[in-house]
Amino acid sequence: MIKLKKVEINKYKSFLDKQEIDIENGVTRIVGKNESGKTALLEALAKFNYFDSEDTDFDFNSTNDYPRGMLKKYQQEYPDDDFQVIACTFELSEELLKQISDDVGKDVYTDKTIKIARKYNNGMTYIISADTKKFIENFVQKYTIEETLKEELITCKSVKELAEKIESNSDLQTMHNELKTKYIDNAFETFSDIVTGYIAKKYIKPNLPQFLYFDEYYALPGTINLNKFANGQVDETFSKEQQDITKALFELSNIDIAKVMNSDEYEDFIAELEATSNNITDKLLEYWTTNQNLEIKFDIQTKENTSTREFEKFLQIRIRNTKHRVTLPLRNRSKGFIWFFSFLVWFSKVQEKENLIILLDEPGLNLHAEAQSDLLKYIDKELLPKYQVIYTTHSPFMIESDKLDEVRTVYDSNNSKIGSIISNALEEKDQGTLFPLQAALGYNIAQNLYISDKNLLVEGVADLMFITVISNILNANNREGLNDDITIVPVGGLDKVATFISLLRGNKLNMVCLLDTFTDQKGKKRLENLVNEKIIKDNQIKFFDQYIDRLSVADIEDMFEIEEYLKLFNEEFSKEYKSISKEEIDTKKAIIPQINKIIQKDRFNHYRPSKYLTSLCVDKDYFSESTLDRFENLFKDINKLFK
Numbered sequence: 001m002i003k004l005k006k007v008e009i010n011k012y013k014s015f016l017d018k019q020e021i022d023i024e025n026g027v028t029r030i031v032g033k034n035e036s037g038k039t040a041l042l043e044a045l046a047k048f049n050y051f052d053s054e055d056t057d058f059d060f061n062s063t064n065d066y067p068r069g070m071l072k073k074y075q076q077e078y079p080d081d082d083f084q085v086i087a088c089t090f091e092l093s094e095e096l097l098k099q100i101s102d103d104v105g106k107d108v109y110t111d112k113t114i115k116i117a118r119k120y121n122n123g124m125t126y127i128i129s130a131d132t133k134k135f136i137e138n139f140v141q142k143y144t145i146e147e148t149l150k151e152e153l154i155t156c157k158s159v160k161e162l163a164e165k166i167e168s169n170s171d172l173q174t175m176h177n178e179l180k181t182k183y184i185d186n187a188f189e190t191f192s193d194i195v196t197g198y199i200a201k202k203y204i205k206p207n208l209p210q211f212l213y214f215d216e217y218y219a220l221p222g223t224i225n226l227n228k229f230a231n232g233q234v235d236e237t238f239s240k241e242q243q244d245i246t247k248a249l250f251e252l253s254n255i256d257i258a259k260v261m262n263s264d265e266y267e268d269f270i271a272e273l274e275a276t277s278n279n280i281t282d283k284l285l286e287y288w289t290t291n292q293n294l295e296i297k298f299d300i301q302t303k304e305n306t307s308t309r310e311f312e313k314f315l316q317i318r319i320r321n322t323k324h325r326v327t328l329p330l331r332n333r334s335k336g337f338i339w340f341f342s343f344l345v346w347f348s349k350v351q352e353k354e355n356l357i358i359l360l361d362e363p364g365l366n367l368h369a370e371a372q373s374d375l376l377k378y379i380d381k382e383l384l385p386k387y388q389v390i391y392t393t394h395s396p397f398m399i400e401s402d403k404l405d406e407v408r409t410v411y412d413s414n415n416s417k418i419g420s421i422i423s424n425a426l427e428e429k430d431q432g433t434l435f436p437l438q439a440a441l442g443y444n445i446a447q448n449l450y451i452s453d454k455n456l457l458v459e460g461v462a463d464l465m466f467i468t469v470i471s472n473i474l475n476a477n478n479r480e481g482l483n484d485d486i487t488i489v490p491v492g493g494l495d496k497v498a499t500f501i502s503l504l505r506g507n508k509l510n511m512v513c514l515l516d517t518f519t520d521q522k523g524k525k526r527l528e529n530l531v532n533e534k535i536i537k538d539n540q541i542k543f544f545d546q547y548i549d550r551l552s553v554a555d556i557e558d559m560f561e562i563e564e565y566l567k568l569f570n571e572e573f574s575k576e577y578k579s580i581s582k583e584e585i586d587t588k589k590a591i592i593p594q595i596n597k598i599i600q601k602d603r604f605n606h607y608r609p610s611k612y613l614t615s616l617c618v619d620k621d622y623f624s625e626s627t628l629d630r631f632e633n634l635f636k637d638i639n640k641l642f643k
Contacts, residue, residue: 001092001093001095001096001207001355002090002091002092002093002096002204002207002208002209002355003025003090003091003093003209003388004023004088004089004090004209004357004388005022005023005089005090005091005113006020006021006022006023006088006089007020007021007023007041007045007086007087007088007089008020008086008087008088008089009021009041009044009085009086009422010084010085010086011066011067011070011074011083011085012040012043012044012065012066012067012085012086013037013040013043013044013065013067014035014036014037014040014067014412014419014420015037015040015041015044015067015419015420015422016067016070016416016417016418016419016420017417017418017419019420019421019422020422020424021041021408021422021424022408022424023388023390024388024406025388026384026388026389026406027379027380027384027388027389027390027391027403027406028388028389028390028391028406028408029391029393029398029399029403029406029407029408030042030390030391030392030393030407030408030409030410031392031393031394031399031407031408031409031410032392032394032409032410032411033394033411033412034394035412036410036411036412036420037410037411037412037419037420037422038361038362038392038394038410039215039361039362039392040420041392041410041420041422042213042359042361042390042392043213044085044086045086045088045211045213045357045359045390046058046211046212046213046359047059047060047086047118048086048088048118048211049118049208049209049210049211050210050211050213051210051211051212051350051353051356055244057240058213059122060085060118060119060120060121060122061120062074062075062078062081062083062120065085065120066083066120067419069416078120080121081119081120081121082119082120082121082123083119083120084117084118084119084125085118085119085120086117086118087115087116087117087118087127088115088116088117089113089114089115090113090114090115090116090208090209091112091113092111092112092113092114096203096207097109097112099203100199100203103202103203104130104135104138104195104198104199105134105135105137105138105139106134106138107131107134108130108131108134108135108138108195109128109130109131109195109199110131111128111129114126114127114128114204115127115128116204116208126188126191126196126200126204128196128199128200128204129196130193130195130196130199131195132157132158132159132193132194132195133157135159135195136153136154136156136159136162137154139162139175139179140153140154140162140175143172143174143175145171145172145175152165153165153166158193158194159179159183159184159193159194159195160184160194162179163176163179163180163184166179183195183198184198186198186201186202187200187201188200188201207355208355209355209356209357209388210353210355210356210357211356211357211359212346212347212350212356212357212358212359213359213361214343214346214347214358214359214360214361214363215360215361215362216335216339216361216362216365216366217239217241218241218242218244218245218342218343218346219241219242219245219335219338219339219342220242220245220246220249220317220330220338220341220342220345221238221242221246221317221330221331222316222317222318222329222330222331222332223314223315223316223317223329223331224238224242224246224314224315224317225237225238225312225313225314226257226260226261226300226312226313226314226315227261227312227313229243229246229247229257230257230258230260230261244346245342245345245346246315248345248346248348248349249273249276249345251349252276252345252348252349253272253273253275253276254272255269255272255273260300260313261313266300269300270298270299270300273298273315274296274297274298277296277298278295278296279348280296280341280344280345280348281294281295281296281341283344283382284340284341284344286378287340287374287375287377287378288337288340288371288374289370289371289374293321293322293323293324294319294320294321294322294337295319295320295322296317296318296319296320296341297317297318297319297320297327298315298316298317298318299315299316299318300313300314300315300316301313301314301316302314316329317329317330318330319332319333319337334366335366336366336367336368336371338366339363339365339366339367340367340371340375343360343363351386354386356386356387357387357388357389357390358383358387358388358389358390358391359390359391360389360390360391360392361391361392362391362392362393362394363375363391363393363398364393364395364397364398365395369397372395372397372398373397375398376398376400379391392410404496404499405496405499408422408423408424409422409423410422410423411423453485453510454483454485454486454487454510454642455486455487455488455489455510455511455512456482456486456487456488456489456511456512456513456514456638457489457491457497457500457501457511457512457513457514458488458489458490458491458513458514458515458556459490459491459492459493459497459515459516460490460491460492460493460606460607461490461607461610462556462606462607462609462610463488463490463514463556463610464488464490465607465610465611465613465614466556466557466559466610466613467482467488467514467556467631468488468614469610469613469614469618470623470627470628470631471631471635473618473619473620473623473628474628474631474632474635476619476620477620479628479632480632480635480636480639481632481635482635482638482639483639483642485642486638486639486642497513497515497527498526498527498529498530501513501530501535501536502530502535510642511536511540512540512541512542512638512641512642513527513536513540513541513542514542514543514544514634514638515541515542515543515544516543516544516554516555516556517543517544517545517552517553517554517555517590519553527541539641540641542634542637542638544556544558544559544634545558547559547630547631547633547634548630550587550588551588551589551590553589553590554590555590555591555592557590557591557592557606557609558590558591558592559627559630559631559634560623560627561623561624561626561627562582562585562587562591563582564622564623564624564627565591565609566580566581566582566585566591568609568612568613569595569609571612572608572609572611572612573604573608577599580595580598580599584598592606
């Protein structure tokens with residue numbers, strides 16, 4: 001009911017200056033080198049609202065978390081530890097907004113987003129606003145009282161003032177009781193405004209997502225000292241994380257450790273553990289394609305401690321290969337398998353919770369490429385339907401090339417005043433950070449197949465085919481087409497242009513963009529950021545509308561006269577749609593949206609008219625002089641940019 005949309009982090013470990021990161025509704029993929037700040041970001045998020053409130057390891061602690069070089073000054077300036085370390089912006093669902101509106105009245109609370117901050121002293125601050133005047137008006141109007149009295153009560157500036165006025169009136173006790181017992185008594189006392197305090201306490205806090213953090217350290221050990229586990233003992237052989245994952249296993253199996261320790265009969269406990277592990281293993285094998293012949297086995301043994309001469313109990317976890325009929329200790333299996341199984345145990349403990357955000361720190365670290373692909377499938381199919389997921393990685397196999405828009409980057413600025421930097425796009429200049437993204441894109445293959453020294457970036461294959469045909473016609477008639485040493489590179493859509501530029505710039509390649517007019521502000525903003533970062537010059541970005549006098553918004557299809565493009569469309573789609581006449585097209589608007597509207601499609605296949613054109617083997621007589629002139633002017637400008 002509440003989605004995380006943005007995070008601000010300031011003065012936390014390597015983040016020396018305020019950084020912001022946008023969060024996807026589904027998966028947000030954090031890419032960066034080792035020691036770049038990826039883990040610090042996830043830790044700060046986990047500490048914002050950790051799912052286990054009793055785990056003090058996930059409380060903020062300025063001594064440990066505040067940048068060490070600034071700590072002395074901080075302690076002097078903030079003796080109460082009230083510095084805001086993280087702020088999260090959330091978006092409320094329409095369902096939750098309706099619940100609030102039905103409760104406090106129409107137009108009292110209208111903001112879809114709220115901002116909540118946490119300080120180093122672990123205090124939370126809600127930054128929300130409500131219309132108290134409107135609440136009072138709505139509340140008073142519910143009751144049948146004299147109009148003059150209504151008008152008087154509506155003038156109250158606060159809920160407390162309203163309560164004081166009606167408390168002394170014996171005829172208004174029902175109104176007073178509702179106001180006090182329902183709203184005043186159920187509002188956060190720390191809030192100066194009753195209405196916002198009530199909304200925050202009743203609707204925001206209960207629905208606020210909690211964070212589940214998991215990294216490689218939460219791995220089930222092959223042998224668990226049950227005495228240490230029962231006593232909560234943590235040492236070099238049994239870490240806090242191993243304690244937590246063991247606890248998750250026992251809770252999942254509904255086993256009371258005290259009963260295990262006081263019993264000499266273990267079959268019932270082992271049966272419970274194996275029943276639980278079987279369920280988890282079944283789920284694991286859906287996605288663990290490497291080996292489908294594995295079973296989890298348990299055994300409880302009693303051994304004498306040679307130092308204390310006391311007997312201790314140990315839980316042995318072994319993996320049976322049903323194909324080879326052998327068992328091995330869990331520790332002898334691959335780190336990847338242990339990680340995957342441990343994660344499923346950890347996750348199974350809390351998956352009944354609705355409001356979780358899953359934080360995975362380097363989840364594919366010990367998995368080979370195929371297993372990483374399995375993990376991505378698991379995330380997509382098992383986690384995404386219910387949860388937002390944020391994970392860190394520096395592996396190219398954990399980044400899908402068609403989901404680069406979900407990538408955020410973290411890198412070390414090497415600036416002692418800034419520290420780690422978070423980027424919502426791919427504009428940073430650190431090539432080490434970009435490497436996994438380049439690999440995910442199939443960068444090396446792309447470079448060998450179609451990337452040259454001079455590259456004209458266009459949106460799609462249709463652009464490439466139209467440009468190639470017209471350029472050849474112009475060249476054949478002693479007019480200026482596109483220079484032969486320029487490679488036309490279709491990048492797969494307008495939204496991928498900025499990404500492609502960012503990934504290719506490290507090779508000092510010459511690039512010019514030829515684009516449809518931006519209608520998506522997000523894509524436009526990303527391209528503007530590239531210009532501001534001096535990654536590409538403004539004059540290296542050309543739009544088709546610059547060459548069409550009649551239009552301010554245009555696609556490549558508008559470079560042709562209307563009747564010319566309609567001829568291509570009508571002939572190619574003759575079996576699917578009735579012919580469209582020139583009279584049906586508004587000359588002052590781009591042609592593609594108009595065709596979509598006429599044929600009642602969100603989008604038709606733009607490639608097909610361009611492919612049809614190439615099959616015709618036409619010459620200059622097929623096109624008007626105005627069309628050829630427009631393209632020639634365009635090619636002249638592009639050629640100049642590459643000189």
